[in-house]
Amino acid sequence: MLNILVKRLLWGIPVLWLVLTLTFFLLRAAPGGPFDQERELTSEMTQLIEQKYNLNLSLTQQYGQYLKATVSGDLGPSFQYVDYSVNELIGLGLPVSLKLGFYALLLALLLGVILGVVAALYANKWPDLVAMITAVIGISTPNFVIAPMLIIWLAVSWQWLPVGGWSGGGWSYLVMPVVTLSLPYIAAIARLVRGSLMEILNQPFIRTARAKGLSQTSILFKHALRPALLPVVSYLGPAAVGLMTGSVVIEQIFGIPGLGRYFVQGALNRDYTLVLGVVLVIGGMMLLFNLLVDLLYRWIDPRIDLELDKKTGASR
């Protein structure tokens, strides 16, 4: 077990390196530079700035320097936010994005599972129909459509909630972004749970449970739900990635100072170090989260051997 854990973590290193390298050269290949928008600079000032950010070195030298600094944990100074280092900016943005993502995932799981179970139990009756129509609409409506609608109603017309902002993440600032962010995942999880629960309920071992004399509720919650949640667990990986990208838009719309906003702003302003830093953190989080999901999967399903699982990944 520990063996596998260590191996998986080691596996992450080349992946992160690849991400970093790709992003680094993509950034440098892009037209425009970080100081294009500044007032015209004297050549002296330009030189000073270039020295500060190592821009006077050759590209490979810059790359080497950056890698070295990154390994030692220093992501460098931000180009845009002059007084801040990238480490500091990420330290500010990451908790905000994590909080948003955590609540959204929690809501998605909670509501998704409940809706899915209800739909499966009333399969092809009206509660199922309502749940599934809602789910299809939920999946099909982009969050950047839902967000403005919510703002119009809840914030502008009825003035129940603030239009945007963060203010340290009070609940009134959280409601709209969390709901918007989680909506498509509620729908997706509901559909997954419905499908797998209906399949599990037809399995021979459920018949065995009935033949034992167990009650319907105990069959459903004890024997059926746990195996039925397996696909949900393996969906958590992609869902988390989706939440991360989704929060780029959400943070933009609601003016939330999270990583996603830094990323878009940074890219537009050619803030090389900031973009690299954010990509690195997000890449690392994806790896970490997928590892956690795999461990969770193993915990729920005793049949899965992590290594075996990797090989047959698609076939399950």
Added chain:
Amino acid sequence: MKLKVGLMLLVVIVSVVLLGPLFAKLDPETIHWDDMAVAPDTSYWLGTDVMGRDLYIRTLQGGQISLMVGLLATSVSVLIGVLYGMLSGFFGGRVDVIMMRLVDVFYALPFLFLVILLMVFFGQQLWLLFAAIGCYLWLDMARIVRGQTLMLKEQAFIEASFALGQNNKNILLKHILPNLKSVVIVYATLIIPQVIMIESFLSFLGLGVQEPMTSWGSLVNEGANNMELAPWSLWFPALFLSLTLVGFNLVGDGLRDRWDPSMKQS
């Protein structure tokens, strides 16, 4: 049922998007200086935006772009995914291990972030959009096709064909590909809405289709920016976009239920 509703929706939307412009009296780029942010009426069927452009024709043209991106990028990802997955699964062994490790690496990349970067820096080219989205979405297809191929390969009828002296090419073409057909169609139908979603997501961020061209995503973006002044400029593109996605999702689901009951989980 799902299939029928979905197909009907799509037929209606596609015919409106393709045929609708024939009935338009106005040009999408002409700015009507006197009629900015006009609510829908008899001359502007869906109203005008804050710049005074006719929303009816703009919504339909945006739709053409969105659908085209959807179809083209899907074709790219299906082509790569099917080929990659089929070869990986069929040859198996070491080839498979290496090819799947590569897919794992791709999966671990924050791909959409790279696509965003790509579009930020080289945003003007439409082909890049197809390629980027196509390259991002082939992974799922490759995995599914590989899994199916592995399963098919173990089936006795493939082995029987091999035992009859059939060559690899014909086994792939006559036995494996026809049996992959339904799975591929189902998942292709489910990729299209994803593509449209990503395109509109990028356009919403101002990174996708560029002016004067437009797509549903960028129309929604404009609409959202001006929703207090001209809410209809948000509603109509949003409605079209959502209905199209509903349509594709319904068709994909319906086909999956019909052809592929075993794949419901993935």
Added chain:
Amino acid sequence: MNKADQQPLLRLQDLSVEFNTMHSQVKAVQQLSFDVNMGQTIGLVGESGSGKSVTALSILGLIPEPPGRISGGRIEFEGNDLLSMSEKQLQKIRGNDISMVFQEPMTSLNPVFRVGFQIAEVLRLHKKLSKKQAWKRTVELMDWVGIPEPLRRSRSYPHELSGGQKQRVMIAMAIACEPKLLICDEPTTALDVTIQKQVLELLQRLQKDAGMSMLFITHDLGVIADLADEVVVMYRSKKVEQAATTEIFNNAQHPYSKGLLACRPKLNDNPKRLLTVADFMSAAGEELTPATEQFEPQLKTDKPSADVLLTVNKLKTYFPIKSGFFGRIKSHVKAVDDVSFKVHKGETLGLVGESGCGKTTLGRTILRLQKADSGSVVYDGVDVFAQSSQAMRKLRSRMQIIFQDPYASLNPRMTIGQTIMEPLNIHRSQDSKQQRWERVVELIKQVDLNPDQLNRYPHEFSGGQRQRISIARALAVEPEFIVCDESVSALDVSVQAQVLNLLLDLQEQHNLTYIFISHDLSVINFIADRVGVMKEGKIVELNTAKEIYRNPQHAYTRNLLDAIPKCVPKIIS
């Protein structure tokens, strides 16, 4: 005690069950009546689809509704009608007074719970034992049903146990609350013969010890011969005969029962052809008298004088067990481990062994469908492993294979005409399309199917018909040698007999040589001239069929022979 004035434990009265699908209504059980008395074992026999499993499920109220529906009749348990009970009342009876063992031990246990937990669950539910008491009792029960190291095994998950052990767990679960009636639905069908024997003995012992009644459902009369007091024979959803077991075996009345008894290959006599149900009963259900010539015993000629067709020399096929991140090879499964033998022209060599013994891998390795690690296969003077892939494709027209699963061995997207045409397209491309098609028609007639059906797809055919199509495909290129890999194992006994007869006829007509792989010794005894017994990748004994059965040398062979149900009916004392 007089049986007549004793109330039966279970009484089925005119039970009818229907299944309604969108397109049709299927009558699964029609007006079925029988009693199970205290301490009695009733065998319920019939082939797949005869309604026997549906009957069992109806008793416990486990028919999935919809599409199923009990459309009439009564099921009385100790005088109370089970059909009119509420779900709550039924839950008190299930697993407590009546319990059930199912056919598929692989899927009948919940994969995410420890087996001990699953047994203890029944005890806690019905006997209200504490967690600790229940677990203690569970370990005792597991010991009782013969699971080694019960304490450790109780903490295993189902996938960590073998098929036989899983079925023992199912049995332990079923008898945990000392039920009055145990329903066994084909409990040994998925198991190897030696395991089957152990499980049957276990059930017999438990029944004696606990004094339960038993309803034993099976398609195989042999299995219940010395278990059941009475046998109920079902055919197409109806009861056709009910009698004491000895009566059924010695003096069956209904033609279907006669056919069912006759079509099962036996060890002690060797007919030239197997009788099938169709020999006793016409399609319309009228009784026929089988032609007497079929009763003539087969004269097994020893054919060592004929030319050698196939020589297998020191063949080894190992499967690596990989582990670790980079897939290092940890160890090997020796599927075929240093096997040598010869096959003569025109003979049938039977390969017999239990699941996992490597017999299937051996067959596939001989045909180079699986890569060998070392050794050689020489076919008619040609070294098979030394051929280029081009030459190998040519050679394949001379050696063919017929697989076990009739469902998986035909491409579902090809019509059967296309399927049979495929080998001709490969090897007879010089013929015109017309000629090839005529050959397809000829082939389909040879396997007793109608040429009108050539443009249909596989799903429109039954298992036996599909196996005939596979045979036609294998014959298309006129091979001299065919490997039959468990080719009749998935079929009902009566269909199995028909396919075996067909294989024998074809062998005679075309002078074919077979390697016939099977786990079923009686089938092997019927069809093979010589028999190789396989265990753990090795052939432990190879001899003429006669010698193997009369005078087995190896202990394992004796074990296998001993495990075959003897078809000697139970003597009621």
